[in-house]
Amino acid sequence: MYHLASLLALSAVVAATNLGQRPLVDHQTSxxxxxxxxxxxxxxxxxxxxxxxxxxxxxxxxxxxxxxxxxxxxxxxxxxxxxxxxxxxxxxxxxxxxYTLSNQTFNAVVGTVFEARLVIGDREPLSANPFALTPPTYKKEPVFGDLVLVKNWGCEASDYPKGVKGAIALIVRGTCSFGDKSALAGKAGAVAAVIYNDQPFFPLSGTLGSPSPDHVATFGISNEDAMPYIMKLKDGKEVDASAYIDSIVTDSPATNVIAQTxxxxxxxxxxxxxxxxxxxxxxxxxxxxxxxxxxxxxxxxxxxxxxxxxxxxxxxxxxxxxxxxxxxxxxxxxxxxxxxxxxxxxxxxxxxxxxxxxxxxxxxxxxxxxxxxxxxxxxxxxxxxxxxxxxxxxxxxxxxxxxxxxxxxxxxxxxxxxxxxxxxxxxxxxxxxxxxxxxxxxxxxxxxxxxxxxxxxxxxxxxxxxxxxxSLNGFPKRVASKSEEATPQNSLPDAYRAEYHGPHLII
Known part of the structure; x- marks a missing residue:
């Protein structure tokens, strides 16, 4: 919580706001x-x-x-x-x-990246971004390893070759979530993961979503930054890399405010x-x-x-x-x-x-x-x-x-x-x-x-x-599900598939 001085400052703000902001009528009026x-x-x-x-x-x-x-x-x-x-x-x-006024408190997962650096070969990709809610690298120190190209979309355990253990996994964006890719890389023994954009001309930043113990420190890079390394790896050449992220992911109490007439x-x-x-x-x-x-x-x-x-x-x-x-x-x-x-x-x-x-x-x-x-x-x-x-x-x-x-x-x-x-x-x-x-x-x-x-x-x-x-006259009525246990639906098709969940890409 915050100090007494902060509380007093907030009280002054609210008091000043309420003056002149009151509605135009007396609320005791019928x-x-x-x-x-x-x-x-x-x-x-x-x-x-x-x-x-x-x-x-x-x-x-x-x-x-x-x-x-x-x-x-x-x-x-x-x-x-x-x-x-x-x-x-x-x-x-x-x-x-x-209004009927209420607060709704829940635990919010909050992530902060303090420092981050990715080096592939002899340079730092200009587009490199640590993902939101990424864990830090081991002991918050730089980790080193070969860059290993993951097969297909990196959405199955079988896409990760044995050589990814102790290495840095390079994975294409698409099909499954960033969080799934990071977790699969972690399960395969990777010390970090780099996900590159499958679309040209854009850097890649997003979120790993709900924390998993299998997540590893994860960066996003552009297609253009990734392609030279992909070509070398496909030609059988080795590419070394290092990754460093100092970050923290914590739970913090948060509150929604709901007001209903x-x-x-x-x-x-x-x-x-x-x-x-x-x-x-x-x-x-x-x-x-x-x-x-x-x-x-x-x-x-x-x-x-x-x-x-x-x-x-x-x-x-x-x-x-x-x-x-x-x-x-x-x-x-x-x-x-x-x-x-x-x-x-x-x-x-x-x-x-x-x-x-x-x-x-x-x-x-x-x-x-x-x-x-x-x-x-x-x-x-x-x-x-x-x-x-x-x-x-x-x-x-x-x-x-x-x-x-x-x-x-x-x-x-x-x-x-x-x-x-x-x-x-x-x-x-x-x-x-x-x-x-x-x-x-x-x-x-x-x-x-x-x-x-x-x-x-x-x-x-x-x-x-x-x-x-x-009036809601003429506006489509909600239709209840036949199953009492199911959430009411309004003929929601399977086609709705969001690429984002908030300000960050998730897939």
Whole structure:
């Protein structure tokens, strides 16, 4: 936990925020005196100055991490994240009796790489990246061995030749997860593993996922860096290598915050979520402070209205470590509770400075029925407001993933992360082609200055939340599984296969 001074600083932040951020009505007023929510009425209450004030508050909270991390951060397990959770909880608790508010605590697996170095032959591959949640090399010292090329995809024990024992395994990406490849290399006796991209022109970084005692220190490299060594090995030549990783993988308590309207049909819930944590490298004011703030603003102003369907807000912990909070939440739902969630909407990175208005390209052929209807609702709203939009892959990069995999329709909007804006998008949205949508993605400079306030306010308007809180008429109904023990499904096809699980590739 954090020191008394930090607690006092956090209390001051929350107190200052609550002044001027209170809803426009007295919450003791009878619900009968409130109007039914409408998109236009809710949108009118979303103000740029309130969004900016909350961003400043979150940055002050991130500064609670300076003593431990030497810079502001809200990474899960840090004082900055504990402070963020308290800030969210206290803000919602201040809204009197409109919401049922709860915390959900679980253990988050957190990994930190302090130092890493890979040398193959006589050089260090420029693309070398240690994987997230990689264990360290033996005794956190450099290990040495021949580079050994693994057969096929490295997804079967038989793919690993005897010569891999005491060596460094070189494995192609594909077919099975990075974690499976690392574990199989470890079982075969490798002292480290290097996974190279099967696609040209891109470096390879990802996560090993849930820790295994068989995992070995694992790097990713590009196809271009790997090919010269592969050619030598196939010609029967020897290639020596060394690997070094100083890292730690630990369990840390983490907390989701859940708030549900007391009004509205409790058996038909509209759910929306954002993640409350940042990466360790920075304060995460856009990623995903912006989504956190959007939800807080909408939850605050929704109290001015009645709803026909309950609205459930969630702030997830541990997204940056691999969607840990949302995974845990969905895993704890009983079949009866699962089926009460009619739709899940994801708010992740609402204000990237070189933004594009992005909609997840979810459809009913590959995703639970209803995902496509949400996508079309977003498209219609942008069009109605004279705004361009673009579609992005629905590939598991954010907290919708667990919902989709468990039969709950989902989707969402974003403004872009490390992807590069195209010339066509420069014409559509302004900004600069050839530059990341968020040049400060996962970096220390993701601070208050890293927000495009015009995109921020547009994406906080919450049209989809208000629309479905008002009515789900015509929206596909959830269909229960015939098996009482099975999770309710919504005709989820086998075709949904995410390459990501959060910000990292998993396969």
């Amino acid at each position: 619900a009968l005196k409130k109007n039914l929510v409408s998109s236009e009425a809710l949108e009118a209450l979303i103000l740029e100055e309130n969004l900016l004030k909350r961003a400043e508050d979150l940055y002050k909270i991130a500064e609670l991490g300076i003593e431990e991390y030497n810079h502001p951060t809200r990474v899960v397990g840090s004082p900055g994240h504990y402070g963020t959770v308290d800030y969210i909880y206290k803000t919602i608790a201040d809204l009197d009796d409109y 007391k009004g509205g049909d409790q058996d038909n819930c509209v759910m929306v979520g954002a993640h409350s944590d940042s990466v360790s490298a920075g304060p995460g004011i856009n990623d995903d402070g912006s989504g956190t703030i959007s939800l807080l603003e909408v939850a605050t102003h929704l109290t001015n209205f009645n709803v026909n369907n309950c609205v459930r807000f969630a702030w997830w912990a541990g997204e940056e470590e691999g969607l840990l909070g949302s995974d845990y939440y969905v895993s704890q739902l009983s079949p009866d509770e699962n089926i009460k969630i009619r739709i899940f909407m994801d708010y992740d990175m609402m204000a990237s400075p070189n933004f594009a208005y992005q909609i997840y390209d979810a459809n009913n052929k590959v995703n639970p029925v209803g995902s496509e209807e949400l996508r079309e609702l977003y498209k219609a709203w942008y069009t109605k407001n004279g705004l361009n939009y673009t579609m992005i892959p629905f590939d598991g990069r954010s907290d919708y993933d667990a919902f989709i995999k468990n039969g709950i329709p989902g989707g969402g909007i974003a403004t872009g992360a490390e992807g590069v804006k195209t010339p066509e998008e420069e014409t559509m949205f302004g900004g600069e082609a050839g530059v990341w949508y968020d040049p400060c993605y996962h970096q220390l400079c993701d601070d208050v200055s890293n927000l495009a306030m015009d995109a921020f306010i547009v994406n906080t308007k919450a049209h989809s939340i208000a629309t479905y809180a008002w």
